[in-house]
Amino acid sequence: MNFGYSEVCLAHDTGKRHPENPDRLRAIRQALTRKHGVEYVESPPATEADVTAVHDEGYVKELREFCDSGGGNWDPDTVAVEATWDAALESAGLAKWAANSALDGEDGRATPFALGRPPGHHAVEDDAMGFCFFNNAAVAAQAVIDDDRAERVAIIDWDVHHGNGTQDIFYNDGNVFYISIHEDGLYPGTGEIEEAGEGGGNGTTLNAPLPAGAGDPEYRSVFDELIAPAVLEFDPDLVLVSAGFDAHRHDPISRMRVSTEGYGMLTAQVRELADESNAALGFVLEGGYGLDTLSDGVAMVHEVFDGMDPVVPEEEENEEVREVITELLDTHPMFE
Template sequence: MKFGYSEACLAHDTGKRHPETPDRLRAIRQALTRKHGVEYINPAPATESEVTAVHDAGYVAEFREFCAGGGGNWDPDTVAVEETWDAALQSAGLSCWSAEQALAGDDGRNTPFALGRPPGHHAVGDDAMGFCFFNNAAVAAQSVIDKGEAERVAIFDWDVHHGNGTQDIFYDDENVFYASIHEEGLYPGTGEIQEVGEGDGEGTTLNVPLPAGSGDPEYRTTFDELVAPAVTAFDPDLLLVSAGFDAHRHDPISRMRVSTEGYGMLTAHVREVTDEVDSALGFVLEGGYGLDTLSDGVAVVHEVFDGMEPVVPEEEADEDVLESVSEVRSSHPLLDSV
């Protein structure tokens, strides 16, 4: 794979006890040194106009001034220093690079993966939250649409937390489809089945909250039965994966049971869907707070594109998850006729 990476993202210093640390990127780089076929690209940061295409200009100015004044705690979880402004622009720029390279034809072993931080999917249009300042995937999706490089973009979020910011930004937008599989009841408490979009965007949001303890069989079934047919029905030019690895069974801040092999399985299934609909495919890093599980997760995504065939679990999903899948399939505007 081609990995977008910049040392500027290491300068976003959240402090010794914060889970979203520069060591996350260092651990990923270290794990990837043991893999072949890895290429690193250092693209330009996002422009302020690209950021304000999805974020309120007043909020962006306030965040810039906050960092210029030395930063601090934006909220109890979301921390900035002076360098965070440049890191956030760079992280958004890495995501734009992933989208643009995918649309330019990079696929297979050249599939792009943006390794940026701070992460993005909790950042709403006019505020930072949940470790996130700019919504990287949203900036990338809107940027390629505004440039005429894509008409329709899908974002699939497999982070354990619901990407409330991505959903909010595109909730009434018919050109961006957002799908999330996440742990039910976890921060930020959004992402209910009934949240499907509104206005022109009705049907362009798909939420599948799974109970704590869900693992590879539940993710396989949910993706195959809901996300894949919905993406197929939407027929995007580009699919971006908001790739968080905190649903891993050994991640310190979630209760899910996805294995490293399970992330490989999800990657293979995503690739199959994009091949079927002839969509470009790019990845954007979100969460993941166990350094070993995060780095192993990114590495297994790379390995799938390098020829590894992940094992598909034979177990059936739990009955309550099957019932939820049936409920979503029968009620969602994109799925009720599929």
């Protein structure tokens, strides 16, 4: 794979005890040194025009001034320093690079994966939250639409937390289909089945909130029965994966049971889906806070594109997840 990466993202220093710290990228780089066919690519940072396409201008100005003054705690969880401004623009720029590279035809072993931080999917139009300042995937999706490179973009978010920011930004927009599979009730407490979009975006939000303990069989079934048919119906030009790895069974801040091999399964499923829908495909890093599980997850994505055939679990999904699938099939506008 081609990995977008910049040392600028390491300068966003949240402190050693903060779960979203520079060691996340260092661990990923270390794990990838043992893999064949890894290429690193630098890209220009996002511009203020790029980020104000999805964020309020007043918020962007406030964040720049906050960082210029030395930063601090934006909220109890979201920490900034002076260098956070440049890192956030760089992270959004890497996501934009992934989207454009995919649309340029980079696929197979050259599939793009943006290794940026801070992450983005909690950043709403006018606020930072949940370790996120600019919504990287949203910036990328809007940029390629505004540049007439794509008419429709699907964002598949497999981070364990619901991407409330991405959902909110595109909730009334029928050109972007936001799909999230996440742990029910976990931060930020959004992402209910009933949240399906409004106005022109009616039906282009799909949430699959799963109970704690869901693992590989449950994720497989949700992808096969909900995500794949919905994306095929939407018919995107580009699929972006908001790739968090905190649903791993050993991640320190979630209770899900996805294995490292399970992330390989998800990667193979999304690659097959992009091929079937004739869509470009790119990945954007979100969460993942166990250094070993995060780095192993990213390395597993690479392994699949390097030829590995992941194991697909034979077990059936549990009854609680079957109920989620049934309710969405019965009520979501995409399945009418």
